Amino acid sequence: MLALLAHSQPIKADIMTNSDPTPAPEEMDRRTVLTGLAGIGMALGLTGTAAGLAGIAGQFLYPSGGRPTAWVFVAIVSEVAPGAALPFVSALGEQIAIARQGEMGTVEDFIALSSTCPHLGCQVHWESVNNRFFCPCHNGAFDPSGVATEGPPAKAKQSLSRYPLKIEDGLLFIEVPVPTQVG
Amino acid sequence: MNAVETWIKNRIPISGEQIREFTNEPVPNHIKRWWFALGGTPAMLFGGQIFTGILLAIYYQPTQAAAYESVRRISEDINFGWYLRGMHKWGATLMIATVILHQMRVFFTGAYRAPRELNWVIGMCLLICTLITGFTGYSLVYEQLSYWGATVGANIADNVPFIGGFMKQMLLAGTVYNENTLSRFYILHAAVLPVVIILLIAVHIVFIRLHGVSEMRFEDEAKDTPRSFNFFPDHLYTELIIGLSLLIILTTLAVAVPAHLGPPADPLTTPEIIKPEWFFYVAFRWLKLFSGTAAVISMGVVVVTMFAWPWIDGAIRKRNPNSELSVYVGIAAVLAIVGLTVWEAVVAH
Numbered sequence: 001m002l003a004l005l006a007h008s009q010p011i012k013a014d015i016m017t018n019s020d021p022t023p024a025p026e027e028m029d030r031r032t033v034l035t036g037l038a039g040i041g042m043a044l045g046l047t048g049t050a051a052g053l054a055g056i057a058g059q060f061l062y063p064s065g066g067r068p069t070a071w072v073f074v075a076i077v078s079e080v081a082p083g084a085a086l087p088f089v090s091a092l093g094e095q096i097a098i099a100r101q102g103e104m105g106t107v108e109d110f111i112a113l114s115s116t117c118p119h120l121g122c123q124v125h126w127e128s129v130n131n132r133f134f135c136p137c138h139n140g141a142f143d144p145s146g147v148a149t150e151g152p153p154a155k156a157k158q159s160l161s162r163y164p165l166k167i168e169d170g171l172l173f174i175e176v177p178v179p180t181q182v183g
Numbered sequence: 184m185n186a187v188e189t190w191i192k193n194r195i196p197i198s199g200e201q202i203r204e205f206t207n208e209p210v211p212n213h214i215k216r217w218w219f220a221l222g223g224t225p226a227m228l229f230g231g232q233i234f235t236g237i238l239l240a241i242y243y244q245p246t247q248a249a250a251y252e253s254v255r256r257i258s259e260d261i262n263f264g265w266y267l268r269g270m271h272k273w274g275a276t277l278m279i280a281t282v283i284l285h286q287m288r289v290f291f292t293g294a295y296r297a298p299r300e301l302n303w304v305i306g307m308c309l310l311i312c313t314l315i316t317g318f319t320g321y322s323l324v325y326e327q328l329s330y331w332g333a334t335v336g337a338n339i340a341d342n343v344p345f346i347g348g349f350m351k352q353m354l355l356a357g358t359v360y361n362e363n364t365l366s367r368f369y370i371l372h373a374a375v376l377p378v379v380i381i382l383l384i385a386v387h388i389v390f391i392r393l394h395g396v397s398e399m400r401f402e403d404e405a406k407d408t409p410r411s412f413n414f415f416p417d418h419l420y421t422e423l424i425i426g427l428s429l430l431i432i433l434t435t436l437a438v439a440v441p442a443h444l445g446p447p448a449d450p451l452t453t454p455e456i457i458k459p460e461w462f463f464y465v466a467f468r469w470l471k472l473f474s475g476t477a478a479v480i481s482m483g484v485v486v487v488t489m490f491a492w493p494w495i496d497g498a499i500r501k502r503n504p505n506s507e508l509s510v511y512v513g514i515a516a517v518l519a520i521v522g523l524t525v526w527e528a529v530v531a532h
Contacts, residue, residue, distance in 0.1 A: 122453040
């Protein structure tokens with residue numbers, strides 16, 4: 001370290017005395033071109049790296065994977081009388097109104113309506129007095145089959161979404177989203 | 184003493200004269216009227232929000248399981264937690280109110296006109312950032328209003344043509360509110376938006392310094408009134424008086440009307456009566472009047488028109504230099520905003 005310090009002055013002095021302050025014109029041209037090219041190269045490299053990092057950040061922030069679904073048992077078909085309603089809550093907390101509207105004994109008898117308003121995602125609730133589902137956020141209303149009758153959802157012709165149902169061996173099943181990580 | 188002075192001068196090589204030159208922007212005389220000193224008010228309130236926000240962040244926990252309880256703890260158990268939360272909540276309210284008042288003043292005095300159009304655009308960006316910070320802020324409490332406000336907000340984003348679905352996914356970290364959502368709101372509220380606001384304020388001030396404050400003369404002014412006065416100390420005293428007044432107002436509000444804590448978020452039940460914070464009443468009422476897409480597109484048109492107003496106004500005034508259309512547009516806009524806000528405030532649904 002001391003040796004380095006001792007040498008630092010003479011070396012600097014050497015450089016100062018030996019260096020030519022005015023390079024030849026052709027050398028200056030070459031130097032200008034090389035410096036320019038190096039600058040462009042570094043700028044492109046940095047831009048590319050920044051774009052790559054932005055892409056990685058975007059991928060990182062974007063939620064990965066879809067929501068898996070599963071068929072979940074709801075009820076024994078013969079035990080559900082026509083006109084009866086079955087409140088159902090999925091594993092993700094989605095409230096689903098399941099009702100039997102026919103007597104055929106087939107899956108067409110049943111309807112499973114999401115309680116999430118198609119307008120802006122609030123939860124609708126059943127108003128028995130008015131025979132309708134009502135969304136308190138923006139005054140949307142839906143008939144018992146989930147078709148919008150009033151408010152912004154009616155204007156946009158949006159209905160309550162339906163969940164797929166199936167009957168197997170006299171048992172009613174519903175297909176609902178399930179958590180991605182199961183214990 | 185001399186040695187100390189020399190040491191300091193060597194390390195901080197700027198003279199008192201240079202500091203005076205740097206800070207002593209001549210301030211136009213009309214700024215002595217309080218109505219014209221509104222620009223610095225939201226900036227001061229923002230400083231207060233950073234201070235109280237950092238303190239609140241020490242106890243706040245941004246998870247669905249712990250958020251509400253941590254806010255309850257801040258409000259009820261932690262020493263002076265109720266006061267700091269009240270200051271933060273009322274600081275946000277006043278900040279949004281003063282940003283709107285400042286923007287109204289700039290609009291009605293035509294201070295956005297050439298060559299200051301870009302500063303109007305930066306001001307618009309600041310307004311939007313302030314509103315989003317307010318929105319993400321009350322989402323953090325994780326009470327019913329927070330949960331359903333966040334759900335509605337994300338679904339409003341979903342209605343934006345082309346990029347809406349992507350925006351909603353990025354905001355909620357999924358298609359619905361989930362265990363990863365709250366941390367996104369927290370990062371936006373406590374890190375991303377404050378940094379963006381600081382940068383925007385810096386550019387806003389640089390533009391003011393570059394162009395100078397737009398000068399105004401009033402009919403009741405004596406003709407020999409000086410055209411400007413010094414920033415230091417005259418205007419600094421004005422700002423100090425505003426700052427002290429704000430502290431008194433904020434403390435009074437925090438004590439007299441403490442920050443409320445509603446029922447905890449219940450993803451299964453939207454409350455029968457639900458409303459956002461007052462500054463979103465306009466949008467909330469608008470959303471009740473039209474279908475989702477129509478409401479979002481029309482709001483987008485209004486926002487784009489606000490951004491472009493200096494150029495729209497410029498084109499109008501090119502044809503008719505004496506046009507007062509901007510004043511009438513401003514009055515109509517204020518009446519519409521006040522009307523929709525009052526309408527939403529007085530009815531349950």
